[in-house]
Amino acid sequence: MKENENKTQIFIVLLVASIIGSLIHTSLTVALPSIMRDFQVSAATGQWLTSAYSLVVAIMVPATAYLIHRFPLKRLFLSSMLIFTAGLLIDGFSGSFPVLLFGRMLQAIGNGIILSLTQVVILTIFPIEKRGSMMGLYGLATAAAPILSPTVAGIIIDSLGWNSIFLGCALFSILDIFFAVKVLKNVLQTEKQRFDSLSMVLCSVGFSALLLGLGNLGIKTFFSFHVFVPLVIGTLSLVLFVKRQLRQEEPFLNLRIFSNNEFRSAVIIAMVMYVIMMAGTTLIPIYIQTLRGFSATVSGLVTMPGSLILAVINPFAGRIYDRFGIQKLVVCGSGILLLSSVSISFLRVDTSLIYISLMYILRLIAIGLLMMPITTWGLSTIKTNSIAHGTALITSLRTIAGSIGSAVFVSIMIVASQHFTGESSVLRDIHGMNIAFMILSILALVEFILSIGLTMKKKHKSDPQSIQG
Secondary structure, three states: OHHHHHHHHHHHHHHHHHHHHHHHHHHHHHHHHHHHHHHOOOHHHHOHHHHHHHHHHHHHHHHHHHHHHHOOHHHHHHHHHHHHHHHHHHHHOOOOHHHHHHHHHHHHHHHHHHHHHHHHHHHHHOOHHHHHHHHHHHHHHHHHOOOOHHHHHHHHHHHHOOHHHHHHHHHHHHHHHHHHHHHOOOOOOOOOOOOOHHHHHHHHHHHHHHHHHHHHHHOOOOOOOOOHHHHHHHHHHHHHHHHHHHHOOOOOOOHHHHHOHHHHHHHHHHHHHHHHHHHHHHHHHHHHHHHOOOOHHHHHHHHHHHHHHHHHHHHHHHHHHHHHOOHHHHHHHHHHHHHHHHHOOOOOOOOOHHHHHHHHHHHHHHHHHHHHHHHHHHHHOOOHHHHHHHHHHHHHHHHHHHHHHHHHHHHHHHHHHHOOOOOOHHHHHHHHHHHHHHHHHHHHHHHHHHHHHHHOOOOOOOOHHHHHO
16 A cells, blocks of 8 residues: 555656646747747747757656666756756746757756656556556646646736746656655666767767758758758768667667557557657747737637647546557547648638637647547567667657657748748748648648558557457
8 A cells, every 4th residue: 555655656756757847848839939039049049948848858768767777766866857947937037048958958957857767667567458547547647747837828918927937847746756755766777888979979960960950041042051961961970870779789779669660550640740840849839829810828729629639638648548558549640630730721811710729629639639649659669678778768858859749841841932922922832831830731641551560460469458368
């Protein structure tokens, strides 16, 4: 009984930290147009607050596989939360865009570790028959937190300014740190390992250069110094990183688990889903606030119903996965994601906000059916001693895919609007927005086809009913 109580306390501490990370992420999408206006930066520059954040998270997640094995849970968690809170406080008092971006990167360092740490702990301390439900509960909480945050954040931004969002999250982070000091236990095994600094550098340079090159596509030509050179450097760095991991007996990140077909499928589906999700999450508030001129409060009200539905869907998706496996969920979720992407590709200057809200609901229903079940399924196909590496891979790759998606599709919107011959700047920008969503629809179709291919395979050994049998 006492052991179960301790597991619950550990789960709550990690869950609260994840919720705060989810809150600040959701709130920033609503705050972004206000930040762009206050600092007088373009959409191509402003989107770095989300894409650079995701980039740093993606870079930190692979390092987490080492950190989890090397340092006790309590010390690692507290260090991560202190860094995360420091970033929140810096942004709360920032007066310039570079300082704001620096604070976001500190938040990403802390949250990148917490993301993987939470999932590893859940998948380690709970038995396999409860993993789907616990991950569903984790998804419920992290999705329920942002239900009201877009609306509340919009009201706070309109009345107190966007800085107060960061200060409010910092207060909750400090309270969680005090709670963690009292209840957190070291439930994960540790061992001395050598930190592969060269692999970390190659990984960091590779992801950073790729994102920099792709993010500059909206303002520079492909063969320019600002685009082509970073893409070449990023590609070469990642090739060297992969070769180094495959040669080492104890790699920085165990890429050999990609030989598992089911895990590889889960990673690919998660990456495509994150591109679609993050690009849409960035573009929709820009359309509502910047192109249509509505307030941050209105933007939050439009997205709030979708967040509510996502919170409801998450635990049910976990239970369906525990009972029936992944196939029905992934096909249904991908089909809904395709429908919502196509339906929002024909925006006009007078498109009803109710219609946009309904399409946003469809998008988040799809995300709820896909996100946690795909992650749980993929990680359940690998050995227990590889879960930390598996979590690092799937979290890192889907996060970097999302950050690239945000950068690329903002660039697509900008380029498409520049080539439109309409007289009105608003019409040009809306045309660019529609082109971006049309290409997102093509990606959603790819996701749907991949999902059908997954269901055509024989029953997976990792499906819950197979495990119980």
